[in-house]
Amino acid sequence: LLRNASMKVAEAIGLIGECNVQxxxxxxSEEFYIIETNxxxxxxxxxxxxxxxxPLAYIAAKLALGYTLDEVINKVTGITCSCFEPSLDYVVVKVPRWDLEKFVGAEKSLGSxxxxxxxxxxxxxxLYEAFQKAIxxxxxxxxxxxxxxxxxxxxPLSVVIEKLRKREPYWILHTAKALKLGVSVDELHRITGIDKYFIQVVKDIVxxxxxxRSKKEEIKLNYDLLVKTIAKAKEYGFSDEQLSKLLGIDxxxxxxxxxxxxxxxxxKQIDTLAAEWPARTNYLYLTYGGSIDDLDFSRKSKEKVLVLGAGVFRIGVSVEFxxxxxxxxxxxxxxxxxxxxLNYNPETVSTDWDVNEKLxxxxxxxxxxxDIVDLEKPIGVVAFVGGQISNxxxxxxxxxxxxxxxxxGLSVDRAxxxxxxxxxxxxxxLKQPPWIEVTSLEEVLKNIYEIGFPVIVRPSYVLGGIAMKIAYNVNELVDFLKVATKISREYPVVISRFIDNALKVEVDAVSDGRKVVGVTIEHIEPAGIHSGDATMVTPVRRLSNDVIKEIHDAVLRLALELxxxxxxxxxxxxxxxTVYILELNLRASRSMxxxxxxxxxxxxxxTAQAILNDGLRIGKSGEYxxxxxxxxxxxxxxxxxxxxxxxxPFLGPEMRSTGEVASLGxxxxxxxxxxxxxxxxxxLPKNEExxxxxxxxxxxxxxxxxxxxxxKKVGYDVVTIDGMSINNSNTISYDESLERLRRGDVGLVITTGYTPEKDYSIRRLTVDLNIPLILNANLAYELSKAIWLLKDNNSLIDIRELSEYWS
Incomplete structure (x- = not known):
């Protein structure tokens, strides 16, 4: 029914290539409506x-060039044509990843x-296996x-039900929790509108x-029953970790x-034809719902290297990795x-099955x-390019x-x-801000005054500044540790003195264990703003030669020591x-x-030279x-x-940006x-704005x-707000500022700090109206000077092909 309707849409618009019909x-009933087509x-x-x-994009490109579907070869089989609808002998589940908890005051309900x-x-x-894997x-x-x-x-069950009613992220987890607490499939269907079939799958797992759990002692005492339980659990998608916890065994x-x-x-291979025709690509997945491998691992081949990808994109992990x-x-x-x-993100190039010999x-x-290492027997595994999940x-x-x-791995752990x-x-x-390691709130209260305030909380093994927070007094610190950070002897937390109004610098580098090659980067925003949310500049502009040398010497010493x-x-x-070291990420970085x-x-x-050859071909031993x-x-x-x-909207030590752009000049x-x-x-604001x-x-x-x-020297009219005013500006009231924003009179808003009790409505209205917003004084200053220069010199902006900037 819906397939036929979609084909009629394609015919109606004269489609050549690919389209999406919603x-x-x-x-x-069988009543349906077409929402849109792209x-x-x-x-x-x-x-x-x-x-x-x-491969939709590949086939669409061929069709745009004048080929017909029966003339385009199926790249997976290499023999059959593309004039067919793929057949599957497996189940695919896509689940989105949200990071709404990073945003203060964010509405978590999902909608259009x-x-x-x-x-x-x-x-x-x-579906059991696919659901569990996806989570x-x-x-x-x-x-x-x-x-x-x-x-x-x-x-409380009421809290879980409210999450389902409000359509908060990860309905599968809330549904499992509700089922455990006794809610029926019919009731959950009524609350959520989700088809009973999918809720029943979750219920079967629960x-x-x-x-x-109720029979775990009996299962552990009966070896045959234990083996049967493990086999069934693996078909239901349970991991070893889940099972060991549920059964109470190592x-x-x-x-x-x-x-x-x-x-x-x-x-198993993904072959587009449900195993009815041999596949030529090694596009693979693991499953406990099989009895034979689709590949012959006994065949000799070249030496292998297993590269671990970055997994799901989230704030802090995107296409950079x-x-x-x-x-x-x-x-x-x-x-x-x-x-x-090895990767599972469908948005990435690394999961294009024709990019590498095996995926x-x-x-x-x-x-x-x-499991993969046992089968493939690679000469080694690369864990340093996939962000924190691989590292x-x-x-x-x-x-x-x-x-x-x-x-x-020992050096990775030390870093x-x-x-x-x-x-x-x-x-x-090597200098670092004063610090303490704590394993309980009692230790925090006992030792925090050794380093003094303000402080920054720095958990281990994190990316994107997760659970990082600047605290200016002991109450702020304790409140944050209670709410946001797991703290125990197993999960110690380092609390460091926060150095205010400092210049943030970082070095992206590669070492072969004998020498280091790198790129030094400076942030426009001061320390305290996450590097992912900062405006980065290279080469550095504000450091003396002595400071740069001290930084590079520290980089070299750490590389050699580790x-x-x-x-x-x-x-x-x-x-x-004075140079202080904050952290070392022993992996590829977001900025590389x-x-x-x-x-x-x-x-x-x-990097390939460093890990596979005799070392870096540039640089001198013992030097940066x-x-x-x-x-x-x-x-x-x-x-x-x-x-x-x-x-x-505000900036802080926890990352909130969702992407980045860069330019050379x-x-x-x-x-x-x-x-x-x-x-x-x-x-750029218009002259009248x-x-x-x-x-x-x-x-x-x-x-x-x-x-x-x-x-004002450039020619703009500048207004400021009563109670939060600055000099050299015309002061208006809070209410008038909101009215000016609504009327479209404002072309740029600049503010700083975290003061939602004073200006929440202004910031929120600014972003809702898509008005440019600058949240840091340093960035505002550098941009104002650049715009001033642009007004005086229209040739300031220079457009070149990328490689021309390197010559």
Missing amino acids: LALNPF PRMSRSSALASKATGY EMKSIGEVMAIGRN RMLDIGEPGVVGGSYYDEDI DFTEEL VEYLRRLRISEGIRPYV DWATVNLSKAIGRRGYEVIV YFDEITLESVR NLAKKLEDVGVKLLGTS ENRAKFSKLLDYLG EIKGPFNIQFVVKDD PFSSKSRGINLMEL LELPAKSWAVKSPQFSWAQVRSAY KSFEDALLKSWLSVTPNR LIMIYTAVSEDKPLLSEVSFIF
């Missing part, structure tokens, strides 16, 4: 292509406006549909879990037991190795990686005997564990020409694509080499304040303006007054 079906590649095109193996930041795609032989892939701390902290937490014992009994995942995965994979492939990629579209967990596995893999390529790294810095005599082989990133703050493109030298190519800059480069963050309804101002203007919805500048932060008033002075 329909609404009455769940109680005659282009849609967001779901990549998902549909990777779910089926049918997209709020997700990424998505996962899980493949299994049944683990989200990397939200849940081991599957059941058995996690939320499932077992003591939460029922199995509760039966297993996870390593469970793994050895199931392998000895032949309970292992089988490797996929760039690292793809570019390193290509560099390894050029050296004659068979490259195997496993599956979970990035310790269990899955070990967190480094030491765990090493501990169970899996060989890592690049830096050792990523905040306390161990702080002790390392003390041992090397025996780093591969990419890494070190972050510093500089205050009054930017660093590489700023210099025209691919840091992943250098800064890659020379031949132009200016600026990276600007892209925020999605307008999409996150009710959120209060012949001058700093050239690169800055092009970069900032490339961010949505930024634009007002610029609104205000702040409740007294320390920012002098610089913002200077910004106002510059804009």
